[in-house]
Amino acid sequence: MNQSPPPAETQQDCEVQVHGLQTEPTRTTTARAVSWLDWFWVFVVSDGLQDSCCSEHRMEVSFRGKHALVTGAGKGIGRDLVLALAHGGAKVTAVTRTQADLNSLVQECPSITPVCVDLADWGATEAALKDIGPIDLLVNNAACAKLQPFLEVTQDQFEQSFSVNVKAVLQVSQLWQSTLLKIVARGMKARGSGGSIVNVSSQASQCALRDHAVYCATKGAVDMLTKVMALELGPHQIRVNAVNPTVVLTQMGRLGWSDPEKVKTMTSRIPLGRFAGQPLQHLQAVFLSFISSGSQPYLYKHIVQNCCEFGLCSWFIIGCFTVF
Incomplete structure (x- = not known):
């Protein structure tokens, strides 16, 4: 099979919009199974909205009073997620x-605080x-990919990839405020919020x-x-989840999947026969479920995939656990 030359390394700043149902925060320490309604929003609403371009069909979620930090915010998923959170x-x-990228982002939305x-x-x-102060919502989106x-x-290449894709997730999730206190995970724990x-x-x-x-x-x-x-x-009321999309045709996605024959081997396993070509496809309900502080308080330690390996065209969840 002929494949295109390996693309140059690039920063993953992929694409998303958040649409969902505004809910009031709830808090509990009682064990509870994830309900059918939780999955309804992930599976049904996500698929129902993915091709809708009408603003009246989009639901809004409020993030007022929350401080969100998004890495890989310059392009794609990260950029659109920043704008959606700010809009919320x-x-x-x-x-x-x-x-x-930060300059153009601030020009589009002046309320954003840029960090280069x-x-x-x-x-x-x-x-x-x-x-940067206490953080309520953190999205570790930055990544690099050099394919060879x-x-x-x-x-x-090995060290660069692990530094950005793995080590940065660990470090930014800790985030030093001082030598003794970190303002994301440790800050959340200290505030009890x-x-x-x-x-x-x-x-x-x-x-x-x-x-x-x-x-x-x-x-x-x-x-x-x-x-x-x-x-x-989890015992400190900090929810941690992963979102695992398959190919989204962002700038980085197009670099890695520019060869038609290579694309065909992957899309042949997807019933719809295509990748997610627009920012909001498949992603909005998932990010709503996991980012919103109160909308899904029982979702912990989930890995959410849009995985063509198993012939699915939408999201499914593996590793369904609750901590409390």
């Missing part, structure tokens, strides 16, 4: 390494984020893909890191 009333801190930093640099990340055959992987962390993983964590050895490995690590974070942070 959240105070949003947008993090990316490309200043030009390379998340592969631990020290620079700590310095850039240490004073397994035998051609270099040490630099809880919060939500969403790690953007990938279907590549579950399905082996040619030329994706390092990328698949990093996303597999993100999935397991998500489960451990949920296990340890």
